Amino acid sequence: MKSVAALMAERVVCLVEEDRPEARRLANGHALLRTLAVGLCGTDREIAAFTYGSAPAGTDRLVLGHEALAEVVQTGEGMIRLRPGDLVVPTVRRPCTRIECLACRVGHQDFCATGEFIERGISGAGGFMTELFVEEERYLVPVPPGVGELGVLVEPLSVVAKAFAQLDAALTRLPWEDDAPRGLVLGAGPIGVLTAMGLVANGYRAVVYSREPADGHQALFVRSIGADYVSSESTDVAGLVRRHGRFDVIVEAVGVPAFAFKTLPALAANGAFILTGIPAPGPAMDFDTSGLMRDFVLQNQLMFGTVNAGRKSYEAAVRMLEQFLILFPDAARRVIARRISLDEAPAWLRAGGGGAKTVIHIAEARTAARDEGLRAAG
Ligand SMILES: [Zn+2]
Ligand SMILES: [Zn+2]
Known part of the structure; x- marks a missing residue:
C-alpha cells in the first residue's frame, strides 16, 4: 500500500510502498482502519523541511500525517464500542513511559511533563498518510456519520x-457572568477561523485580527460567521481598541511573537491571553517588560499556552463541529479549501504549500450509511 514518508537519511519526502497490516493479526483492543482523509498543516511542512519530527526508534522513515479521519474495517478481540463501518479520528499523542509522569499515567499525555511522549506522524511513530493503519480503541474517537468528511478537522x-476548556477553568476565578464577552483571534488561518467560530458559538463578540486586507476573501469569510474582521495592515492595535474596546480573551493562532505581543494593550482587565502558535526560532525582541509586568499585575491578567489535546477535547471538538454545521453550515464546509490526492501530497509538502486548509482525500467510506453522512456533509 502507498504511504507518504519522510526519509531521514536522504532528506526527501516521497511516496513509499509498505506492507498492508494484516487483519487476522489484530491484537486485543486494536482495530484495522481505512484512512479516508488527512489534513495538512504547518507541522507537516516543518517535518518535510526536516526542521521538526523524528522517525520511529531504530528506523529511518517517518510516515507523515496526524490529522486523520478513518473508517473501522475490522476489530480485534476485546473491542468495547467500535464496530466495522464506524467513522473515527485517531488521537495523536501517546504517553511517555516514565513512572513519575503523573499526567501520562492517568491518560493526560497532552500535559506530559517529561517531553518523552510519542506523536503519530510527528515524532517516534508512523502517521496516517497511508491507506490502512492499526490503532488501539482507546486512541480512537467516534465521529457521527452526519459530520462526515469534516471529521478531518477534529484534530x-x-x-x-x-x-476553551483551559479558559473555562481559568474563568472560575471570575464568578460573575459577562453576558457579551469580547474575544480577539490573532490570525485568519484554519485554527484562527475555527477559534472564531467557537467564540461566536459560545456567545462572544468575536473579532479576527490578521494581515489579509479588510475587503479580502478571508475577511468576507470571517464576517459570514458573524465575527468582525480587522486588518492589521490598515488598523494598528490602538485603532482596533478604539473600534472594538479591549478584549476579555485574546487567542493567538499564528505563532508570530512580534505580532502577538504587540496586541497585549488590547487585553482587558482580568483578561486571558492564550498562546497556541509555535514560532520558528527568531531574534530576541526589544520589549517593554516593566510595562507588561505592571499591566499583568495591576489588571489581574493571565497568559497561558496550550498544546495538543486529550481525548475529552477531541470529543468536545466533535460536538463543536456538529454545532458549527447547524450555526454556519456553509462556512463550516468551506474551511476545507482544497482537496488533493495521496500522490500529490509529496509535491505539496516539498513546495511548502500553505494558507487555506488542504486535505488529502484517500478513500470513500464503504458503508452505505456512512456514504450518506459523507454526502450530507458536502
Ligand atoms: Zn496539524
Ligand atoms: Zn509523560
Whole structure:
C-alpha cells in the first residue's frame, strides 16, 4: 500500500510502498482502519523541511500525517464500542513511559511533563498518510456519520477545544457572568477561523485580527460567521481598541511573537491571553517588560499556552463541529479549501504549500450509511 514518508537519511519526502497490516493479526483492543482523509498543516511542512519530527526508534522513515479521519474495517478481540463501518479520528499523542509522569499515567499525555511522549506522524511513530493503519480503541474517537468528511478537522479543532476548556477553568476565578464577552483571534488561518467560530458559538463578540486586507476573501469569510474582521495592515492595535474596546480573551493562532505581543494593550482587565502558535526560532525582541509586568499585575491578567489535546477535547471538538454545521453550515464546509490526492501530497509538502486548509482525500467510506453522512456533509 502507498504511504507518504519522510526519509531521514536522504532528506526527501516521497511516496513509499509498505506492507498492508494484516487483519487476522489484530491484537486485543486494536482495530484495522481505512484512512479516508488527512489534513495538512504547518507541522507537516516543518517535518518535510526536516526542521521538526523524528522517525520511529531504530528506523529511518517517518510516515507523515496526524490529522486523520478513518473508517473501522475490522476489530480485534476485546473491542468495547467500535464496530466495522464506524467513522473515527485517531488521537495523536501517546504517553511517555516514565513512572513519575503523573499526567501520562492517568491518560493526560497532552500535559506530559517529561517531553518523552510519542506523536503519530510527528515524532517516534508512523502517521496516517497511508491507506490502512492499526490503532488501539482507546486512541480512537467516534465521529457521527452526519459530520462526515469534516471529521478531518477534529484534530486541529481539538487544540481549540482544549484552549476553551483551559479558559473555562481559568474563568472560575471570575464568578460573575459577562453576558457579551469580547474575544480577539490573532490570525485568519484554519485554527484562527475555527477559534472564531467557537467564540461566536459560545456567545462572544468575536473579532479576527490578521494581515489579509479588510475587503479580502478571508475577511468576507470571517464576517459570514458573524465575527468582525480587522486588518492589521490598515488598523494598528490602538485603532482596533478604539473600534472594538479591549478584549476579555485574546487567542493567538499564528505563532508570530512580534505580532502577538504587540496586541497585549488590547487585553482587558482580568483578561486571558492564550498562546497556541509555535514560532520558528527568531531574534530576541526589544520589549517593554516593566510595562507588561505592571499591566499583568495591576489588571489581574493571565497568559497561558496550550498544546495538543486529550481525548475529552477531541470529543468536545466533535460536538463543536456538529454545532458549527447547524450555526454556519456553509462556512463550516468551506474551511476545507482544497482537496488533493495521496500522490500529490509529496509535491505539496516539498513546495511548502500553505494558507487555506488542504486535505488529502484517500478513500470513500464503504458503508452505505456512512456514504450518506459523507454526502450530507458536502
Ligand atoms: Zn496539524
Ligand atoms: Zn509523560
